[in-house]
Amino acid sequence: MQTEELDYQLPEAAIAQQVAEPRDSSRLLVDRGSGVAPEHRLTRDLPELLGPGDVLVVNDSRVMACRLRLRKATGGRVEVLLLEPGPDGWWSALVRPGRRVPPGTELWHGGQPVMEVGKRLGNDGHRRVKPTGDPNALMRSAGEVPLPPYITGRAFDPERYQTVYARRPVSAAAPTAGLHLTGAVLDRCRAAGAVVCSLELAVGAATFTPVKTDQLDDHPMHAESYRIPAATMAACASAKRVVAVGTTVVRALESAAATGAPCGTTRLFIRPGHRFEAVDALLTNFHLPRSSLLALLAAFIGPRWKDLYSIALTEGYRFLSLGDAMFCSRDRDRHQGSR
Numbered sequence: 001m002q003t004e005e006l007d008y009q010l011p012e013a014a015i016a017q018q019v020a021e022p023r024d025s026s027r028l029l030v031d032r033g034s035g036v037a038p039e040h041r042l043t044r045d046l047p048e049l050l051g052p053g054d055v056l057v058v059n060d061s062r063v064m065a066c067r068l069r070l071r072k073a074t075g076g077r078v079e080v081l082l083l084e085p086g087p088d089g090w091w092s093a094l095v096r097p098g099r100r101v102p103p104g105t106e107l108w109h110g111g112q113p114v115m116e117v118g119k120r121l122g123n124d125g126h127r128r129v130k131p132t133g134d135p136n137a138l139m140r141s142a143g144e145v146p147l148p149p150y151i152t153g154r155a156f157d158p159e160r161y162q163t164v165y166a167r168r169p170v171s172a173a174a175p176t177a178g179l180h181l182t183g184a185v186l187d188r189c190r191a192a193g194a195v196v197c198s199l200e201l202a203v204g205a206a207t208f209t210p211v212k213t214d215q216l217d218d219h220p221m222h223a224e225s226y227r228i229p230a231a232t233m234a235a236c237a238s239a240k241r242v243v244a245v246g247t248t249v250v251r252a253l254e255s256a257a258a259t260g261a262p263c264g265t266t267r268l269f270i271r272p273g274h275r276f277e278a279v280d281a282l283l284t285n286f287h288l289p290r291s292s293l294l295a296l297l298a299a300f301i302g303p304r305w306k307d308l309y310s311i312a313l314t315e316g317y318r319f320l321s322l323g324d325a326m327f328c329s330r331d332r333d334r335h336q337g338s339r
Contacts, residue, residue, distance in 0.1 A: 001215070001216045001271060001272050001273075001295075002214065002215065002216075003211050003213060003215065003216055003219075004290075005298075006211070006216075006289060006290050006291070006294045006295055006298060007289045008289050008306065008309055010288070010289055010313075010319060011313070014313060014316075014317075014318065014323075015150055015318075015319055015320050015323070016318035016319060016320060016321070016323035016324070017151060017322065018156070018322060019160050019179060019322045020180075020318075020324075022182070023043075023164070023179060023180055023181065023182050024042065024043050024044035024180060024181070024182050024184075024185050025042060025043075025044065026180050026318075026323070026324045026325060027040065027041075027042060027317055027318070027324040027325070028040075028041045028042055028043045028045060028046070028180075028324065028325050028326065028327055029041075029308060029311065029312055029315075029317060029324070029325070029326040029327070030049065030327045030328075031301065031304075031308055031326060031327065031328040031329065032329055033330075033331050034302075034304060034331050038308060038311060043180035043181070043185070043283075043324075043325055044182075044185055046180075046181075046185055046189060046283065046327070047185065047188035047189045047191070047192045047194075048192070050189050050192050050193070050194040050243065051194065052192075052193030052194075052240075053193070053239060053240025053241060054193070054194040054195070054239065054240065054241045054242075054243055055194065055195045055196075055197055055235045055236055055239035055241070055242050055243065056186075056189055056194050056195070056196045056197070056243045056245065057196075057197050057198070057199060057232060057236065057242065057243065057244055057245060057249050057253065058163070058165060058175075058178050058181070058196070058199075058245045058249065059163075059178060059198070059199060059200065059201050059203075059245065059246055059248045059249050059252070060163070060165050060166060060168075060198040060199070060200055061166065061167070061168060061169075061171040061175060061200045061201060061202055061248075062162060062163075062166035062168055062169040062170065062171065063145050063146070063162055063166070063172070063203075064082065064139060064145075064169040064170065064171065065139045065140065065143030065144055065145050065158075065169075066081055066082035066083070066139060066143055066145075066146060066172050067079065067080075067081050067143060067144045067145070067146040068080040068082065068107075068109070068115075068138070068139070068142050069144075070107040070109050070114065070115065070142070071107065071108050071109070072101070072105060072106070072107060072108070073106060073108060073113075076100065078095065078096070078097070078100075078101055078105075078107055078117075079095070079096045080093050080094070080095055080107065080115065080129060081093055081094040081146055081172060082129070082135065082143075082172065083172050083204045083205055084170075084172075084202055084223075084224075084225065085135065086128075089130055089131075090118060090128045090129065090130045091128070091129050091130070091131070091135065092121060092126060092127075092128065092204075092205075092222075093126070093127055093128070093129045094125045094126060094127070094205070095117060095125055095126075095127045095129065096125055098120070098125040098127060101117050101127075103117060103118055103119050104116070104118075105117045107129075109138075109141075109142045110141070110142070114131060114132055114133065114138055114142070115129055115130065115131050115132060115138070116129065116130045116132065117129050118130060122220075124209070126222075144158070145161055145162075146172060146173065147161060147321075148173070148320065148321050150320060151321070151322065160179070161174050162174065163175065163178035163179060163181065164181065164183055165178070165181075165183075165186075165198065167198075168200065170200065170202040170225070171202050171203035171204070172203060172204050172205075172208075173203045173204075173207060173208050173321075174203065174321065175201070175203055175245070175246045175248045175249070176246065176285050176321040176322070177246030177247070177283050177284050177285055177325060178246060179321075180283075180325055181245065194243075195235050195239070197229075197231065197232040197235050197236070198229070198232065199226065199227065199228040199229065199232050199249060199253070200227045200252075201224055201225070201226040201248040201249070201251065201252045202224055202226070203224065203248055204222060204223075204224045205222040205224075206221050206222040206223065206224045206251075206266075206267065206292070207224065207247070207248060207292070207293070209222060209292070210288070210290065210291060211290050211291060211295070216269075216271050216272075216295055217271075219269065219292065221267040221268070221269040221292070222267070223265040223266065223267050224248075224265065224266055224267075225263075225264070225265050226251075226252040226255060226256075226264065226265070226266055227263040228252060228253070228262040228263060229262075230262065233262050236253065236278060241280040242278055242279050242280050242281070243279075243280065243281040243282070243283065244279045244281070244282050244283070245283045246282075246284055246285075247270075247282075247293050247296050247297075249279075250270065250278075250282060250296060250300075251266060251268055251270060251296075252266070253278035253279055254268060254270060254274070254276065254278050254279065255268045256278070257277035258277065269295070270292075270295065270296040270299050271295040271296070271298070271299050272295070272299045272302075273299065274299045276299075276300070276330060280330060281327065281328065281329045281330070282297075282327070282328050282329075283325055283326075283327050284297065284325060284326060284328070285319075285320065285321060285323055285324070285325050286317060286318075286319040286320065286323055286324065286325075286326065287319075288320065297328075300328065300330050301328050301329075301330055301331070308326065308328075312324070312326070
């Protein structure tokens, strides 16, 4: 598939700069499948779309305060975005400006060295870095929660970039589909007969790295770690319908279905042609053009994503991480592997 097939015109005015208040007041475009007109609802209506036999799965990872504004010994500014720790104390990270930071460079904060920059992991700013002390203490003292680069507003509470059920701080970005949910909405989902389960996928570069290749097949996916509890695996196995809250949940569940491993790392790139084995419906935000997230949506519902995005733009829906959402069901006759 050509990457340009995932292109569309996204006006700057359609990019949400603030979250909806309250969380569940964001708009929800409901797509029930081919041949059915979409509905315009609110995310607080999610329980009305669920029922007995449904399993709603959320990603309960928390965003780390992993954006560090450091300096070289010479005084030059360097920004480090910590992504994921390795077993040897070294982290994968994005370092900018990477070309001006050779391996072995010490980075400083508060008058002392706090990090060593190691080898390059590619030509896109990915590096190995090693905090000199406790990385969690470093993030507490010098870190901030990273917001997407298209968020230009400064008056933003970083806690609103966390889901209400966030647990372990392991992600470099929020699983943003979950930002719409509240404890009350989840309670009403349970009251409607649905089972609510969680998993953890550490959101990293695989989720937010743009697709720059002409062919989707040539796009390199970075590894992301995931953990799916046994209770979540069991609930999904017996579910009438598995509803994923966000693309990260889809990737975790489909990775486990493909490998049989409930935990590990995944480089799964879901794009048109993927055979879905685990997920039947999806709550997701509106994504950037030419992104791996939009490729996943195109795989899930086919080319009608273009019509739905056109409707959303015409109707004034708010796009990207802080924007509105859509609830879509895949056409079972278009995909193999349906339960």
